[in-house]
Amino acid sequence: MEGRLRRLFDYQRFEKNPELQQMIDSAHLRNESRELSLDELEMVSAAGIPESAWGKNPDKKLIK
Amino acid sequence: MNTLSAETIYSTYSGRVMGYIMSRIRRRAEAEDLCADVFEKVVRKLPDFDPEKASLNTWIFTITRNTVIDFYRRTRPQEELDENLSDDSEVDESLLKEESLSELAQALKRMPQQLRDIVILRYYDGKPLTDIAKMMNLSYGAVKLRHQNALAILRSELSPDGAV
Numbered sequence: 001m002e003g004r005l006r007r008l009f010d011y012q013r014f015e016k017n018p019e020l021q022q023m024i025d026s027a028h029l030r031n032e033s034r035e036l037s038l039d040e041l042e043m044v045s046a047a048g049i050p051e052s053a054w055g056k057n058p059d060k061k062l063i064k
Numbered sequence: 065m066n067t068l069s070a071e072t073i074y075s076t077y078s079g080r081v082m083g084y085i086m087s088r089i090r091r092r093a094e095a096e097d098l099c100a101d102v103f104e105k106v107v108r109k110l111p112d113f114d115p116e117k118a119s120l121n122t123w124i125f126t127i128t129r130n131t132v133i134d135f136y137r138r139t140r141p142q143e144e145l146d147e148n149l150s151d152d153s154e155v156d157e158s159l160l161k162e163e164s165l166s167e168l169a170q171a172l173k174r175m176p177q178q179l180r181d182i183v184i185l186r187y188y189d190g191k192p193l194t195d196i197a198k199m200m201n202l203s204y205g206a207v208k209l210r211h212q213n214a215l216a217i218l219r220s221e222l223s224p225d226g227a228v
Contacts, residue, residue, distance in 0.1 A: 001215055001218060001219050001222075002187070004159065004222075005168075005183070005187040005218070006148045006190075007148075007159065007160070008159065008160075008165065008168055008187075009148065009184075009187045009188040010129070010148040010149070011125060011160045011164075011165065012188065013083070013087045014081075014084040014125045014129075015080065015121075015162060015165055016080070016083065017162065017165035017166060017169055019166070019169040019173070020165050020166075020168060020169040020172070023169065023172055023173070023180060023184065027180065027184040027185065028184075030177075030181060031181060031185060031196075032199070
C-alpha cells in the first residue's frame with residue numbers, strides 16, 4: 001500500500017487531479033507545509049540581512 | 065501512433081511535464097532545460113511507443129520521471145533521492161491513470177481530516193512521521209497510530225493493485 005500511495009501521489013504531480021489537488025493544497029495550508037521553489041528561497045534570502053554582513057560577533061563592531 | 069505529431073504531443077503535454085519537473089526540481093531554469101530534454105526523448109522514441117503496453121500519458125510520465133531521477137543522480141549524487149522517486153516497489157504501472165487518482169481522492173474525502181492530512185504529508189510530501197508530529201502538534205506515537213489507521217482505511221477502500 002505504501003509503495004502504491006507513493007507512486008500515485010507522484011503521478012498526481014503530473015496529472016493534477018483537481019479534487020485531489022484541492023485536498024493537498026488544503027492540507028498544506030492547515031499545516032503550513034508549502035514548499036518554496038529554490039528561486040523563491042533565494043529571493044527570501046536576498047531580502048534578509050545575511051549574518052555575514054554583521055560578522056560573527058556583531059557586538060564587537062560597537063567597540064572601538 | 066505515428067499519426068501523432070510532435071507539435072500535438074508538445075501542446076498537449078508540455079504543461080503537465082513542466083508542472084511535474086518544477087514540483088521536483090524547484091528551479092525554473094533547470095526545469096526548462098529538463099523539459100526540453102523530455103520532449104527530445106519523446107520525439108526520438110516515438111516510433112517505439114506501443115499503445116498496447118502503456119497509454120501515451122503513462123509513457124510520457126515515465127520518461128519525465130526517469131529524466132528527473134537521472135538529473136538528480138548526475139548533478140547531486142551526494143544527496144539522498146526523494147522517497148517517492150527512489151521507491152522501486154512493485155507497483156502495477158496500469159494504476160497510473162486518472163481513474164486511480166479519482167478513486168484515491170474519493171477515499172481520502174471520506175476519511176477524517178487529520179488522517180487525510182497525515183497521508184498527504186507522508187506520501188505526497190514525503191515527510192517523516194516525526195516531522196508530521198511536530199507540524200501537527202501531536203506526539204509521534206499519536207501520529208504513528210493515526211497513520212496506521214489511515215493505511216488500514218485505504219486498504220479497505222481502494223481496489224486491489226492494478227484493478228482500477
